Amino acid sequence: MKLLAFLACIVQTCLAANSTFINPVLPGWHSDPSCIYHSASATFFCATSTFITFPGIPIYASKDLINWKLISHVWNRESQLPGVVCEYISGGGGGQTLTGLVGVLFRTTDPFDEPEWSDPVVFYPGKIDPDLFWDDDGKLYVATQSVILQELDLATGELSQPPIPLWNGTGGVWPEGPHLYRKDGWYYLLIAEGGTALNHAITISRSRNLKGPYEAYRGNPILTNRKTQEYFQTVGHGDLFQDAKGNWWGMCLATRGGPEWKTYPMGREAVLFPVTWEKDAWPVLQPVRGRMSGWERPPPSRQIPGHGLWSRDPDVYNFTTAGEPIPRNLVYWRVPRPGAITTTAKGLQMIPSRNNVTGQMLPNKPTPELSGQRGMAFTGRRQTDTLFAFSVDLVGFRPTTTGSEAGVTVFLTQLNHVDLGVVLLAGTNGSAALSFRFRTEATIPGPPQAAIPVPTAWKGETIRFQVSTPNATHYELSASLASDPTASKMIFGTAWAGLVSGATGPFTGVLLGVYATCNGAGSGEECLNGGDKAYWQRWRYAGEGQEVAMGVVV
Template sequence: MRVSSLTTALFTGLIAPTLAHYTASTSSTNSTYYNPVLPGWHSDPSCVRVNSTFYCVTSTFISFPGLPIYVSTDLINWKHVSHVWNRESQLPGYSWNTIGQQDGMYAATIRYHDDTFYVICEYLNVPGTKAGVLFQTKDVFDDAAWSSAVNFDPPRNDPDLFWDEDGKVYVATQGVFVQELDITTGAMGAVTSLWNGTGGVWPEGPHIYKRDGWYYLLIAEGGTGVDHAITIARSRNLTGPYTPKPDNPILTNRGTQEYFQTVGHGDLFTDAQGNWWGLCLATRSGPAFTSYPMGREAVLFPVTWNEGEWPVLEPVTGKMNGWQLPAQSRQLPGLGPFNEDPDVYDFPAGEPIPRNLVYWRVPRPGAFTATDKGLQVVLGRNDLTGEPGGNQAAAKAISFVGRRQTHSLFTFSVDLAFSPQTVDQEAGVVAFLTQFANIQLGVVLKDSQLSFRFNGTGESKTSAVPTAWAGKPIRLQIQMATLTEYTFSAMLASNTSTKVDLGTASGKLLSGESGSFVGTLIGVYATCNGAGSGIDCPSGTPNAYFNRWRYTGDAQYISANETVPSTGNLSMSAV
């Protein structure tokens, strides 16, 4: 596959829908593919293979449902088949007592043992609770099959799960420490210190592998910014002492000019042919590290691991060469979209909300319902900052739902039917990083005038909705036609020639700061902007209805000036 430059890709049309899938075979023993393989916010990936199928989980922090499970047979096409944490009853009270924007589900590990999948994680910063959570299922394709959590109390975060040959189960955590775990009761054994890394800050994200008589300990170091790295040590005994590899780190892009930065926090696994691979996080920011609204994404790299030797990890770039990839296929069981596919949602009455849409905390019961008018959204009392009048109860009740921004260039639009009756009742679209970093375009009643409100810099600006549009569905749009800027527009749903651009905002506004661990979600919101009391808007507040939800990825950047087309727009034929 030819990799187009920015100029040719976007302006001369050399990127065409007849090109092959995101990967192309170059020989019988080698493949070329493009990173990230899980674009969009997919922090801290962990993966396991069962027979010829790969299963991965990523961090989700405060968002709900949490801990998505992605499945693939070719390592490139990833289908979102379930969420591990998908019911309030699995962790009663945790979500609504989560205040911090980057608290919640940290750095899960997925493992498979005795015909059962396990996902272990830590839910941080809910006072009075045990942070460790362990879920299990025999059917990853069914949300309901995931168990409630077995709670345990680890000394640190980022738990790993390891079965030794004697059948005992161990949890390694940040630091790095290890303890035996009773996976039925959550009881934990004595704490043993294993290794504190090579001197980088935050030795974390440990994974233990047993191979050729050695216990290998893979960790992340250097913090999750541009100094991020993967290091490794090994021992003949699980509890040590561990000897580090002489030329650590074994994977990093720190100190380079690579477009992919923050490379680290990985997991290693084999394919059915015995070849080793790894998935880790990275950020498409370049060394300037200023504009990266999609946050930490998941990238794939080949690994050479000969018997008795240290593993050799290939450096992460946009265009990769490695082992022959498994044959491309989308023939997978389960419901749910492939990660890069477009959204085409009309919300038929009574149908569940599409799996790739998520909330900021567990939503209030009845707040989001598919109806014959589209997606009905009950207005939340707070605005998206979650701080009306400093009322913390109301701060937890934001009415927002969105999907990950999974493309460098994309177009999102949705039709809004909304008739506000009282000043400051509002509904619209948003590019959302956290409650303290988001860009909004809403329809709002201001001074008895139906208006558009755009907020892209912390200061709102309003403009009147054309009189002829009153009472008619309005199509709201968010587009990234360049790498660094969002454009927000509106038009009559029935006449797209009426389109008007209402504001632009820099991608830097959704990069780092309060959301350095997460990534941008694109979606909709509805609020009465603090009216009412507690978590309720005043009685009689109208609902907002959203229909014709469309998201289309246009291109992926693999370097500062090179793009490849979106996987979801391409055929499965080979070149």
């Protein structure tokens, strides 16, 4: 009985020390997380990929691994990367021309102060996914896709030649996303392979020498959900780090959609998992699930300095003060035109772009200014909840030019979005009438486009646009009078979330936002007579539920 009591005490102590949490810890589009623990400030930091959006490379800080604050963006001004529209593969502008596959290295002494991020040191690795590794002798190396290693000069960007091949994985396609760790006299090499779809996985190898040869772990893949019925799929592209007590953790990307992988509008999200890593042993990574249990986490805390927003908090923005900063969690699709989106006393002012949200991308009639590759008048925030309510008020929109439009969008890419706007349409008798227009753009058939005249009593009034989720797989788009949102509510369409899942945007996730366009009227990049400005106020977003397993919402 004494032995049983002793064992029971051990079990109770272990359970008391464990913590439980819900994934994803960085919900919404947060792919390719790369994380560290900074012991001097007792703070965790994570960066994620942003691809085509601006500002780019968000930096999140946390004390407890659950509450994450968006403290800055590394790429926060166009002058850092002039002419960039996507991955920095090639581009130019501002007297600078870069060709080939380009790497950029930014530096700061204060990640909480956004302007402190430097202009980049440019280097030419020839491969994607560069990862930095400082060896014990202080030398800096960069490992990239394939996986190859080169020494990097931090001041000049010069790379040692020739590149040294380290390890090409276990045979899966696209060995990439390398991370090197020095532990117990070993160099451990963690990579992603299998592509970023359902075969995605994390594999590992190690060597006594940085430059190899590397021995693969016999139990590879060390982490994956492929060929399972788990709700979290595409698990991979991970990073490992320690906390203040020396416990190991990992963050990687995952997609909530189950093995059918058809409805996953939030794209690749960042998930947390405990890691056990004994001396001279291979690490053991706990499989990714919606509900997790692991090491005791630091106590809940929001004692993070600087300006920024918490990733799980609602949006409550009124946009009634001229010159107030645009909230840090709002992003653009590529770099916006200077002055196109500003805060004024009338609201968030948008000067319309000639291109609409889709862009007139016609291969037989190239029109760069209409393609959406320059200055699209759009801004949005990540969808971070399975169930949510988003609303925003359109004030002072009185268009005079046919085709002028302002509205809300559930936006994945220019080829995958669902819109509801107010547009001035030409009538059969030569007159123009203000109408609501609901439409979908997708690579698969969606609901038909519909245009309904704006009620006479609504003209000149503030209109409240709303996007909500009646269930975990659909969006409902509606509008109402801001003065009477309940009684006047009109539902214009319901769209399946599969329309904005993957397809042409497998690396991104849904952005919920607003746009303004003159739908081609004008010339060059300017709308006719500058276009009809749109003003937005009372921006609200609130999460109402997270699906953590198929059909299980918390």
